Amino acid sequence: MQQFYELARDQRMEAQVWHAVDNQSIAHFHSAVELILVEEGSLVAMQEGRSRVACAGEIIVNSSYTIHGYTTPAHAQTIVATIPLATVPSLQTSLSQKRFAADIVRAEDAAECAHLLQLAANPVHEQNQNYINGLNLAVLALLVEKVGLKDKVPSAESDLVRELLMYLQNHFSEELTVAGTAAQFGYSAGRFSHIFNARVGCSFTRYVNGLRCRMAEKLLRESNMPLMDVASACGFSSAHVPSGLSGIRRAYATPGDSVSSCQIPLNGLQSERKSWLCQKPNTG
Secondary structure (H helix, E strand, O other), X not given: OOOEEOHHHHHOOOOEEXXXXXXXXXXXXXXXXXXXXXXXXXXXXXXXXXXXXXXXXXXXXXXXXXXXXXXXXXOEEEXXXXXXXXXXXXXXXXXXHEEEOOOEEOHHHHHHHHHHHHXXXXXXXXXXXXXXXXXXXXXXXXXXXXXXXXXXXXXXXXXXXXXXXXXXXHHOOOOOOHHHHHHHOOOOHHHHHHHHHHHHOOOHXXXXXXXXHHHHHHHHHHOOOOHHHHHHXXXXXXXXXXXXXXXXXXXXXXXXXXXXXXXXXXXXXXXXXXXXXXXXXXXX
């Protein structure tokens, strides 16, 4: 799962194009334009709190700094492209100041772009950054021609959520409550929850636990930390350890609960650790 403000992605100066299966991503944003071509199945795309379904042949378009995420209802084979604006200098100014006029490009308008993305995702070309940049420039230029650009509409709520997602990226392992975080940002708990749910597409508690789950997955793949230490490092209660990573994702607390006190049973991650260590890390 991806999440929050992706500083690491913004620090990359190279575009990335890769194949992905059954995408799952909680809300995040970055300065790069992100395109997702659905080759098979369907994907539910969330952008600035609105959810839409993209089907085979369609392209999801996430403009620079748009808050977005996605889930796979059943199955999806996709190509994902993240395109730093610095790699397309002739479009950099317009794409940083404006956003695409459509969030999903329908199949009948997306065929040329889809072909170019498939070429860029071919592993044969993965070391040829100039080739990939050229294809990405062609894709973006076609999208500008087909769907157009429009002015970005300033939104205090979107600005708040972007600031909040950056805050949560740095503090998700701490004890967090809706009321306490809302007060820190100058909002009542009710208003804060309403804005968060509307713009991010899930509850505050669910989102924070999503961040913790992703970090737990990373630590299980990349370290030999004891399971209780993994739980503690990710902000889960020391008295309860998740019973498998798939279980962690489903075991979100109810809205309004203190995230630190959510009772996620944490027994039995030994077999999960073995299975995760045998898997290739998720590069998406």
